[in-house]
Amino acid sequence: MRVFVTGASGFVGSAVVQELIAAGHQVLGLARSDASAQALIAAGADAHRGDIDDLESLKQGAAQCDGVIHTAFNHDFSKYKANCEADRHIIIAMGSVLEGSQRPLIVTSGTALVAGNGIATEDSKPAVTSDIIPRLASDEAAAVVAARGVNVSVVRLSPSVHGDGDHGFVPTLINIAREKGIVAYVNEGANRWPAVHRLDAARLYRLALEKGAANAIYHGAAEEGVPMREIAEVISKHLNVPAVSQTPEEAAAHFDWIAHFVAIDNPTSFQKTKHTLGWEPTHVSLLEDLENGTYFQS
Known part of the structure; x- marks a missing residue:
């Protein structure tokens, strides 16, 4: 297949590109700069110059290919809601050129969106809408294009997608600990984050593309849940700073925008994903x- 990949030079997307090429697929990767285009070409992909803010360029890329994997997202949390709404428009735009074709569209979401009611499964549904949790805009957009006849499925990624080059939540925790001289966790630190290595996540995207079903949800959660205290203790050891319990109120001030994620309890199963796609994570754990x-x- 020829596959259009957004976020193709990013942390997850670049691994997806490598995984697809190794499996014999052709890749057209979205590139917003000369450097990104050169990196894609060096990896064996073709580059499609454009930007996630340019919906016409995204539609053109999708129209040229047999399937689309959408991993791009603007992680500027100072305009988080606007970025989530932008992702809604991106998904609907790319879906518009795939309607009725059976060409697959794989959309990225997060397991944290279904936290709070025991172990999250692929059948778990968010209890609220994007009015409450803006990131649900992507899931809502997937439902819209599905209703229009698009062969869309959703990959929910863990809060921690880890590996070399990670610039997500765990490096943020490390940077805050360096800055403030302590590693904090909330209450007993018993709340859990699922986790997945970026290379295992990349394989999941490929399997979803090749074997996935329309309207299916897949979980990129190789580990059901790593207690936040254990994460804090490893950071504490490496930085030689104390690990400290904080109340939710103290943690809100300490962690700023990431406080919600630090406090979330999100145990997550991937058993249905394993059964339907044959996905077996093989890479190292988060700790x-x-x-x-x-x-x-x-």
């Missing part, structure tokens, strides 16, 4: 990656 990876290299 092993923290201990032995590149997270604490200056």
